[in-house]
Amino acid sequence: MTAGQVRTPHSISLRKKLIFALIATCLIVGLTDLCVRLIPIPEQAGRAVGSRRFMEWLSHLSLDEKEPIPLYESDSERIWKLSPDRKLESFNFHFAPGLEKQKIEITINQNGYRGKPAQPDTDEMLTVLCLGDSNIFGYPLDDRDVFPQVLEDSLSSKGIQTVQVINAGTPGYTSEQGRIWFDQQFHEQQFDWLILSFINNDAWPQPESDLAVLARMSKKIDTSGFEFLLGQSGLVRWGRYLTRKEIPESEYVPRVPLPRYRENLHALIDLALARGAKVLVLDYCVYPEYQPYVQSLQAVAQQSNLPYIQVPPLVLQELETGTFREEFPEEISRIQARWGEEHLQSNPLLWLYAEMYPEHLNEAGTRWLSEIVSELILPAQDNPVVPQP
Missing domain, CATH: 3.40.50.1110 (SGNH hydrolase)
Structure with missing residues (x-):
């Protein structure tokens, strides 16, 4: 560069911008998911058969x-x-x-x-x-x-x-x-x-009836598949909990x-x-x-x-x-x-x-x-x- 020339800002390509944005998003989501996983998900009230609370009782x-x-x-x-x-x-x-x-x-x-x-x-x-x-x-x-x-x-x-x-x-x-x-x-x-x-x-x-609990427990999960990985996500598990229907005792x-x-x-x-x-x-x-x-x-x-x-x-x-x-x-x-x-x-x-x-x-x-x-x-x-x- 000769005297009198002005340095122009280095432009970042669109591809790199997208990669950086994706990495940042993954980091934010990953850290958030990790924090959410540390929060225990409440179980349904009572001692529902098949639940952790029932086994503890x-x-x-x-x-x-x-x-x-x-x-x-x-x-x-x-x-x-x-x-x-x-x-x-x-x-x-x-x-x-x-x-x-x-x-x-x-x-x-x-x-x-x-x-x-x-x-x-x-x-x-x-x-x-x-x-x-x-x-x-x-x-x-x-x-x-x-x-x-x-x-x-x-x-x-x-x-x-x-x-x-x-x-x-x-x-x-x-x-x-x-x-x-x-x-x-x-x-x-x-x-x-x-x-x-x-x-x-x-x-x-x-x-639930025993047959319903058994049907749920006996589902074979592909531990190498996407469904299994998704089920390990704290955000997904909390989402399922928040959208779960609480069954009243009358039902x-x-x-x-x-x-x-x-x-x-x-x-x-x-x-x-x-x-x-x-x-x-x-x-x-x-x-x-x-x-x-x-x-x-x-x-x-x-x-x-x-x-x-x-x-x-x-x-x-x-x-x-x-x-x-x-x-x-x-x-x-x-x-x-x-x-x-x-x-x-x-x-x-x-x-x-x-x-x-x-x-x-x-x-x-x-x-x-x-x-x-x-x-x-x-x-x-x-x-x-x-x-x-």
Whole structure:
């Protein structure tokens, strides 16, 4: 450049301007998205089945006092399942303030259900498969007090020398989940009796039915595709949340509609009967608003000519006229230490139920019920009962 010449500004091509603008836009959007991802997205109010909040609530029902051992894990085929190979040292959460906090153990075997793994069925062995929800699982009881275990104890004490009662109960399960669970784990298992107990969770109103939740969870995502990457964006996820329709409780639906409930029950019963097994139905329903499900369960049992036990009315009868306090003194002493005479007098249901609002049987309740069930099972056996010495 010679003296007197004026430097002209260097012009930037349109192409470079567009590239710089695109880079700046990507940086701004990327940083914004990163910041937005740090903000947790609220879940729908309540404990919607299939949500993180529901899993947290379920897990807090059974906590290990020493270390955070998860009892449950999400499952795309059953919504959730029990984590295999777990042994929790927890306690019974239901007791009067200032009274005895009693320890319990919860053992989940390598196959993902409570108690001992099932053994192959033989001609000499009586095998009972208990399929159901938390009432079968044994919430909030110790391993030794759950219904399947005390039923096995009762049958053994009555002369059945080779017997196993399998605990296939999972807290919160519906007949929908139970049907899938049976196909996955017990389809090849031979058994002489099926004890079936699903009702309270099937009738439980939720934002979505179990089938809808399962359909959503089972969608296979292409983790290398654009849809997956888009779903990781904080901006996209918040956009979906803000445009999501909040479902009012007035529009909740049963987890399993009545027609599907009957279909699931018939399917499980037919599978058992086709194998030559006998079936017994247990009804633990204590909610008056669930009466249509009670009526359906009764009708299904009647159609297949099955023994049907409605637990709550029998509990009331036992409390009035029964001798359970004399029959189960060890269990009664634990109940008294947990609740005290004042609570037991004001709420007599606590003699046989675990909670203030009665739903799950306590250790005396399961022993009492096991005696009733074992008396039904024993006369129906083809083999003679050998008395114990």
